[in-house]
Amino acid sequence: MSMGDTSLVEWIATSLLVLGALFYLAGTVGLLRFPDVHCRLHALTKADNLGLLLVCAGLGLLACDWQVAALLGTIWLLGLLAATVSAHLIARHACRDHSATSSRTGSA
Amino acid sequence: MNLAVDSLIGLGLVALAWQAISGRSLFRGIVMFVVFGLTMALAWARMGAPDLALAEAAIGAGVTGALMLVALRRLVQLHPDQPAEPKRARSRLALPIALLAASLVAVIGLGAVSVDREPGRAGVAVMDNLAETGLSNPITGVLLVFRNLDTLLEVAVLLAAFLAALAVFRDQEQAPAPPRGDLPLVGALLAIIVPLTILVSVHLLLAGSHEPGGAFQAGAVLAAGGVLLILAGRLQPASGMPLATALPLVLGLLVFSVIGLAMMLTGAPLLALPGLWAVYLIEAAMMISIALTLVLLFAGASGLRRERP
Amino acid sequence: MISWLLPGLVVFLLLNLAAGLVRVARGPTPADRMSSALLFGSTTVAVLLILAEWMSEPAMRNVALLFVMLAAVISLAFFGMPRDIGAGDDEP
Numbered sequence: 234m235s236m237g238d239t240s241l242v243e244w245i246a247t248s249l250l251v252l253g254a255l256f257y258l259a260g261t262v263g264l265l266r267f268p269d270v271h272c273r274l275h276a277l278t279k280a281d282n283l284g285l286l287l288v289c290a291g292l293g294l295l296a297c298d299w300q301v302a303a304l305l306g307t308i309w310l311l312g313l314l315a316a317t318v319s320a321h322l323i324a325r326h327a328c329r330d331h332s333a334t335s336s337r338t339g340s341a
Numbered sequence: 342m343n344l345a346v347d348s349l350i351g352l353g354l355v356a357l358a359w360q361a362i363s364g365r366s367l368f369r370g371i372v373m374f375v376v377f378g379l380t381m382a383l384a385w386a387r388m389g390a391p392d393l394a395l396a397e398a399a400i401g402a403g404v405t406g407a408l409m410l411v412a413l414r415r416l417v418q419l420h421p422d423q424p425a426e427p428k429r430a431r432s433r434l435a436l437p438i439a440l441l442a443a444s445l446v447a448v449i450g451l452g453a454v455s456v457d458r459e460p461g462r463a464g465v466a467v468m469d470n471l472a473e474t475g476l477s478n479p480i481t482g483v484l485l486v487f488r489n490l491d492t493l494l495e496v497a498v499l500l501a502a503f504l505a506a507l508a509v510f511r512d513q514e515q516a517p518a519p520p521r522g523d524l525p526l527v528g529a530l531l532a533i534i535v536p537l538t539i540l541v542s543v544h545l546l547l548a549g550s551h552e553p554g555g556a557f558q559a560g561a562v563l564a565a566g567g568v569l570l571i572l573a574g575r576l577q578p579a580s581g582m583p584l585a586t587a588l589p590l591v592l593g594l595l596v597f598s599v600i601g602l603a604m605m606l607t608g609a610p611l612l613a614l615p616g617l618w619a620v621y622l623i624e625a626a627m628m629i630s631i632a633l634t635l636v637l638l639f640a641g642a643s644g645l646r647r648e649r650p
Numbered sequence: 651m652i653s654w655l656l657p658g659l660v661v662f663l664l665l666n667l668a669a670g671l672v673r674v675a676r677g678p679t680p681a682d683r684m685s686s687a688l689l690f691g692s693t694t695v696a697v698l699l700i701l702a703e704w705m706s707e708p709a710m711r712n713v714a715l716l717f718v719m720l721a722a723v724i725s726l727a728f729f730g731m732p733r734d735i736g737a738g739d740d741e742p
Binding site (some may be wrong): 343345350353356361372373375376380386387391394398402410417424431504530534545553554562568572 | 659677719724726728
């Protein structure tokens, strides 16, 4: 594992992968530390999707193959779609949840 | 590093399994079970079994998690007065059963560790004769050529399970439909994901001959598309079973048996397949049957009808 | 290429998941538990993609594709749940 034979592309890929992992860490910290469900969703979906993009970009550079790169790109786009729709649905459910609790405590 | 990865996955699986069954609420248990499925797919991937990882991903993410959530909804809506939470009192049998299960796991684990690493004769025979079948994925070779009686009976068991479930569907109470409201994103989601499930399942079916994939994985992915349509209210459970539903339901069993028996007329042994085209034909028919069976089991009905948004 | 980079990333992401499990366990609302399941989904996809490169097993990318494609199924099922589902499981 000498550093001499590591090419420029591999250095770029390594930095992208490490940066991506750090964004995943940021998402987890947000999930654990933010005060309510809407903030947590916000932290999670934004940071994780950026993390996934960086990881996909790094792996695409390492694989050095157009087919693999296209598949990684598709996976990232589908990840965006899934995160968008899921966050929307979960936030809607949470809104219903909150209005229900406040009206129940109000009438009781 | 390998040891760190594998022990994290292994410990995580045990912890998640424990959390899934011992949780204080059913909902929490379901979320733990969904996460368990994700981790299980990672475990299959680490063990070099991508076929199983594919099946776990399709069934776990596409069908079982949603099935449990829908079942919990039905439980809460039909019996709003009874708490849907598990009883806290522990059965007296729990400890002996746990000890028995633990010793069984220990015995199997010790057996697996002490066995010598040399491949058995069956595996070597499969690899030696694989070229004759025209397939290059040994798993599809075993499922469709070398041990295809087992596969035929598995499809029959799936059909039998559905028929048994049909008896329960008859006299169930109908739960009120879930709230729909205006969900602009769901229409877009369906427009992208449902065609994609068809594309991916056909890809998995065709890829099954030379790389991980096959009829079971393809059928599960196709079923996930149907589950998505049911959850969005575009497909509704219906009573009665028209021929257009009954025929695809038995198509896999029918095509498999007809080809296998027809070959006996030419003097070949039972279920000897005439060629690679027969493998593809049987797999396509099995994919349709498996997908429809899973979707109907999810819907809890003998038929489906379309509902325009 | 640094040989321990990919396995190191896998360990890092798995530890991330273990931390996220705290939110599933603690809740407090069902929406919190469900959003942690979302975190698990996207992190598992990244781990599978890295495993595919590390173990030279391209089929793992298909597994990741299936997870990311079907991630919204469970969210849609969750949306149909009545609001007081899982109520009473968040007492300290």
